[in-house]
Amino acid sequence: EAQVTQNPRYLITVTGKKLTVTCSQNMNHEYMSWYRQDPGLGLRQIYYSMNVEVTDKGDVPEGYKVSRKEKRNFPLILESPSPNQTSLYFCASSGTPGEKLFFGSGTQLSVL
Protein backbone atom coordinates (compact mmCIF):
# COMPACT_ATOMS: atom_id res chain seq x y z
CA GLU A 1 0.00 0.00 0.00
CA ALA A 2 1.31 3.44 -0.99
CA GLN A 3 1.80 5.47 2.13
CA VAL A 4 3.70 8.04 4.14
CA THR A 5 4.55 6.78 7.62
CA GLN A 6 5.33 9.05 10.53
CA ASN A 7 6.48 8.05 13.98
CA PRO A 8 5.62 8.54 16.72
CA ARG A 9 1.92 9.49 16.54
CA TYR A 10 2.05 11.18 19.94
CA LEU A 11 5.02 12.62 21.79
CA ILE A 12 5.28 14.50 25.07
CA THR A 13 8.67 15.93 25.95
CA VAL A 14 10.29 18.65 28.01
CA THR A 15 11.95 21.87 26.94
CA GLY A 16 15.46 21.35 25.60
CA LYS A 17 15.39 17.59 25.14
CA LYS A 18 16.37 16.77 21.56
CA LEU A 19 13.89 14.72 19.57
CA THR A 20 13.43 13.31 16.09
CA VAL A 21 10.20 12.61 14.25
CA THR A 22 10.69 10.07 11.50
CA CYS A 23 9.01 10.09 8.10
CA SER A 24 9.23 7.43 5.44
CA GLN A 25 7.47 7.00 2.08
CA ASN A 26 7.30 3.88 -0.08
CA MET A 27 6.35 5.54 -3.37
CA ASN A 28 9.85 6.48 -4.59
CA HIS A 29 8.84 10.15 -4.45
CA GLU A 30 11.48 12.79 -5.02
CA TYR A 31 9.72 15.56 -3.11
CA MET A 32 9.11 15.48 0.65
CA SER A 33 7.97 18.17 3.03
CA TRP A 34 7.13 18.90 6.66
CA TYR A 35 4.17 21.00 7.84
CA ARG A 36 2.81 22.06 11.16
CA GLN A 37 -0.87 22.67 11.82
CA ASP A 38 -1.94 25.13 14.49
CA PRO A 39 -5.45 26.38 15.33
CA GLY A 40 -6.38 29.35 13.16
CA LEU A 41 -3.13 29.17 11.19
CA GLY A 42 -3.74 26.22 8.89
CA LEU A 43 -0.84 24.24 7.42
CA ARG A 44 2.50 25.98 7.42
CA GLN A 45 5.54 24.53 5.72
CA ILE A 46 8.66 23.98 7.82
CA TYR A 47 11.18 22.43 5.40
CA TYR A 48 11.09 20.63 2.10
CA SER A 49 13.37 18.50 -0.02
CA MET A 50 13.44 18.14 -3.80
CA ASN A 51 15.76 15.14 -3.74
CA VAL A 52 18.46 13.36 -1.75
CA GLU A 53 20.84 15.82 -0.07
CA VAL A 54 18.71 18.78 -1.29
CA THR A 55 16.72 20.55 1.41
CA ASP A 56 15.34 24.06 1.74
CA LYS A 57 13.51 26.23 4.25
CA GLY A 58 9.77 26.68 4.18
CA ASP A 59 7.79 29.40 5.89
CA VAL A 60 8.56 28.54 9.54
CA PRO A 61 11.98 26.80 9.72
CA GLU A 62 13.27 28.32 12.97
CA GLY A 63 14.05 25.70 15.61
CA TYR A 64 13.94 22.77 13.19
CA LYS A 65 16.44 20.74 11.19
CA VAL A 66 15.96 18.10 8.52
CA SER A 67 18.11 15.69 6.57
CA ARG A 68 17.60 13.70 3.38
CA LYS A 69 20.27 11.04 3.20
CA GLU A 70 18.00 8.52 1.48
CA LYS A 71 15.13 9.09 -0.92
CA ARG A 72 12.52 7.40 1.26
CA ASN A 73 13.33 9.07 4.62
CA PHE A 74 12.98 12.67 5.73
CA PRO A 75 13.34 13.04 9.52
CA LEU A 76 12.43 16.23 11.37
CA ILE A 77 14.83 17.14 14.18
CA LEU A 78 14.16 19.49 17.07
CA GLU A 79 17.55 20.08 18.69
CA SER A 80 16.18 22.05 21.66
CA PRO A 81 12.38 21.96 21.68
CA SER A 82 10.43 24.84 23.19
CA PRO A 83 6.75 25.09 24.21
CA ASN A 84 5.91 27.14 21.08
CA GLN A 85 6.75 24.05 19.05
CA THR A 86 3.80 22.23 20.56
CA SER A 87 1.82 21.43 17.43
CA LEU A 88 0.48 18.80 15.05
CA TYR A 89 3.11 17.85 12.48
CA PHE A 90 2.58 16.32 9.06
CA CYS A 91 5.04 14.85 6.61
CA ALA A 92 4.08 14.75 2.93
CA SER A 93 5.51 13.54 -0.36
CA SER A 94 4.88 13.86 -4.08
CA GLY A 95 6.26 12.19 -7.17
CA THR A 96 5.19 14.65 -9.84
CA PRO A 97 5.15 18.47 -9.84
CA GLY A 98 1.63 19.74 -10.17
CA GLU A 99 0.10 16.66 -8.63
CA LYS A 100 -1.24 15.91 -5.21
CA LEU A 101 0.69 15.55 -2.00
CA PHE A 102 0.37 12.39 0.05
CA PHE A 103 0.27 13.08 3.78
CA GLY A 104 1.22 11.00 6.78
CA SER A 105 -1.19 10.53 9.70
CA GLY A 106 0.46 13.20 11.81
CA THR A 107 2.51 13.53 15.00
CA GLN A 108 1.00 15.40 17.93
CA LEU A 109 3.89 16.94 19.84
CA SER A 110 3.61 18.54 23.26
CA VAL A 111 6.62 20.36 24.71
CA LEU A 112 6.27 21.05 28.44
Add this chain to the structure above:
Amino acid sequence: DQQVKQNSPSLSVQEGRISILNCDYTNSMFDYFLWYKKYPAEGPTFLISISSIKDKNEDGRFTVFLNKSAKHLSLHIVPSQPGDSAVYFCAAGGAGSYQLTFGKGTKLSVIP
Protein backbone atom coordinates in the same frame (compact mmCIF):
# COMPACT_ATOMS: atom_id res chain seq x y z
CA ASP B 1 0.89 38.16 3.11
CA GLN B 2 -1.59 35.35 2.72
CA GLN B 3 -1.62 34.19 -0.89
CA VAL B 4 -4.45 31.68 -0.40
CA LYS B 5 -7.39 32.73 1.72
CA GLN B 6 -10.34 30.81 3.07
CA ASN B 7 -12.36 33.53 4.70
CA SER B 8 -14.91 31.30 6.40
CA PRO B 9 -13.42 29.41 9.35
CA SER B 10 -16.57 27.33 9.67
CA LEU B 11 -19.74 26.39 7.81
CA SER B 12 -22.84 24.47 8.90
CA VAL B 13 -25.13 22.82 6.38
CA GLN B 14 -28.17 20.59 6.64
CA GLU B 15 -27.80 17.03 5.38
CA GLY B 16 -28.93 16.72 1.77
CA ARG B 17 -28.33 20.39 0.97
CA ILE B 18 -25.44 21.91 -0.96
CA SER B 19 -22.19 22.88 0.78
CA ILE B 20 -20.17 25.64 -0.87
CA LEU B 21 -16.65 26.27 0.36
CA ASN B 22 -14.80 29.28 -1.00
CA CYS B 23 -11.16 30.12 -1.60
CA ASP B 24 -9.48 33.27 -2.92
CA TYR B 25 -5.91 33.66 -4.11
CA THR B 26 -3.69 36.60 -4.95
CA ASN B 27 -0.84 35.10 -6.96
CA SER B 28 -1.67 35.06 -10.67
CA MET B 29 1.19 32.60 -11.24
CA PHE B 30 -0.70 29.78 -9.55
CA ASP B 31 -1.33 27.12 -12.15
CA TYR B 32 -3.22 24.39 -10.33
CA PHE B 33 -5.48 24.16 -7.33
CA LEU B 34 -6.42 21.35 -4.99
CA TRP B 35 -8.83 20.66 -2.18
CA TYR B 36 -7.88 18.47 0.76
CA LYS B 37 -10.16 17.04 3.42
CA LYS B 38 -9.00 16.43 6.96
CA TYR B 39 -10.65 14.45 9.72
CA PRO B 40 -9.48 14.79 13.35
CA ALA B 41 -6.46 12.62 14.18
CA GLU B 42 -5.78 11.92 10.49
CA GLY B 43 -3.61 13.47 7.82
CA PRO B 44 -5.14 15.57 5.03
CA THR B 45 -6.35 13.51 2.07
CA PHE B 46 -6.64 14.72 -1.48
CA LEU B 47 -10.18 15.39 -2.65
CA ILE B 48 -10.21 17.07 -6.03
CA SER B 49 -8.07 19.35 -8.17
CA ILE B 50 -8.36 21.72 -11.11
CA SER B 51 -5.89 23.07 -13.60
CA SER B 52 -5.89 26.75 -14.54
CA ILE B 53 -6.89 25.85 -18.10
CA LYS B 54 -10.25 24.58 -16.86
CA ASP B 55 -13.12 26.29 -15.12
CA LYS B 56 -14.82 23.22 -13.71
CA ASN B 57 -13.92 19.72 -12.56
CA GLU B 58 -16.38 17.20 -11.25
CA ASP B 59 -15.97 13.98 -9.28
CA GLY B 60 -19.16 12.42 -8.01
CA ARG B 61 -20.73 14.69 -5.41
CA PHE B 62 -17.77 17.09 -5.53
CA THR B 63 -17.32 19.88 -8.05
CA VAL B 64 -14.64 22.54 -8.08
CA PHE B 65 -15.18 25.79 -9.98
CA LEU B 66 -12.38 28.17 -10.93
CA ASN B 67 -12.87 31.83 -11.84
CA LYS B 68 -9.44 33.03 -12.90
CA SER B 69 -10.44 36.62 -13.50
CA ALA B 70 -11.74 36.88 -9.94
CA LYS B 71 -8.93 34.67 -8.55
CA HIS B 72 -11.57 32.60 -6.84
CA LEU B 73 -12.38 28.94 -6.57
CA SER B 74 -15.13 27.09 -4.83
CA LEU B 75 -15.90 23.52 -3.84
CA HIS B 76 -19.50 22.35 -4.11
CA ILE B 77 -20.67 19.22 -2.31
CA VAL B 78 -24.08 17.96 -3.40
CA PRO B 79 -25.80 16.42 -1.56
CA SER B 80 -23.98 16.96 1.70
CA GLN B 81 -23.69 14.00 4.03
CA PRO B 82 -22.74 13.80 7.74
CA GLY B 83 -19.55 11.98 6.75
CA ASP B 84 -18.47 15.12 4.89
CA SER B 85 -18.00 16.89 8.23
CA ALA B 86 -14.29 17.73 8.27
CA VAL B 87 -11.84 20.56 7.77
CA TYR B 88 -11.31 21.45 4.10
CA PHE B 89 -8.09 23.05 2.91
CA CYS B 90 -7.67 24.85 -0.36
CA ALA B 91 -4.15 24.73 -1.87
CA ALA B 92 -2.48 26.29 -4.90
CA GLY B 93 0.72 25.62 -6.81
CA GLY B 94 2.76 27.10 -9.64
CA ALA B 95 3.44 25.47 -12.99
CA GLY B 96 5.99 22.69 -12.75
CA SER B 97 6.34 23.14 -8.99
CA TYR B 98 5.92 20.70 -6.14
CA GLN B 99 5.34 23.54 -3.69
CA LEU B 100 1.81 24.15 -2.48
CA THR B 101 0.45 27.15 -0.60
CA PHE B 102 -2.41 26.25 1.73
CA GLY B 103 -5.32 28.25 3.05
CA LYS B 104 -6.17 28.15 6.74
CA GLY B 105 -9.05 25.75 6.28
CA THR B 106 -12.83 25.75 6.67
CA LYS B 107 -14.51 23.44 9.14
CA LEU B 108 -17.65 21.99 7.58
CA SER B 109 -20.35 20.54 9.81
CA VAL B 110 -23.16 18.64 8.11
CA ILE B 111 -26.14 18.38 10.43
CA PRO B 112 -28.30 15.24 10.15
